[in-house]
Amino acid sequence: MALATQKGWKLWQLDVKSTFLNGVLEEEVYVDQIEGFVIKGAEDKVSPSEETLYVRTKKGVGTLIISIYVDDIVYTGSSDEMVKEFTAEMMCKYEMSDLGLLHNFLGMGVTQTEGSIFIHQKKYALTLQDKFGLKDCKSVSTPLVATDKLQREDGSEATDESLYRKIVGSLLYLTATRPDIMFSASLLARFMDTPSKMHYGAAKRVLRYIQGTVDYGIEYVTGKSALLVGYCDSD
Structure with missing residues (x-):
């Protein structure tokens, strides 16, 4: 792009x-080498990559x-x-x-104009709010609190590991077009094995930040470096 x-x-x-x-195969299936990829002396072997x-x-x-x-x-x-x-x-x-x-590729929306290409995951970002019970939540201006220092042993109780991993995994997927949450998502990923309520609270804050920035994405502009901008089409 x-x-x-x-x-x-x-x-x-x-x-x-x-x-x-989706049907169940009831017969044997054989695969032949693709034309042009057969190596002499290794006709029965697949290509290396x-x-x-x-x-x-x-x-x-x-x-x-x-x-x-x-x-x-x-x-x-x-x-x-x-x-x-x-x-x-x-x-x-x-x-x-x-x-x-x-217009769409691997869950990303793509808008092409003269001199620029804009990619975003607005639709996916919106589904996260419903998925994790934060629909219509109050948004925040930053993904993390600057004064909070997350650590493995923070004295708070343990939280649901499965739910925490789902949130962090979703955030990591969103970083494809949201470099602004890369640091916070990567930081939260350090505590996947034994997350605490403090870690869970930090993850929810990132979701609240996304709530107010669903229009963000990456814009490639001719003659410039990639930019994080808050523009999105109707999708």
């Missing part, structure tokens, strides 16, 4: 249909960059011709849904 912004390219998305089948990022270049035409994550394919490039050619090839050979410009 940062590279696409820097180059002024648009991001596009394809979705593979029926990647996972599975690439998730591919680059195609055509002299005098341009560059195409393709990223694959399970059933999601995101691609960008300098040539409209190569983008259209790739889309047509994939749609012809596989069962694909052409989703057009990238």
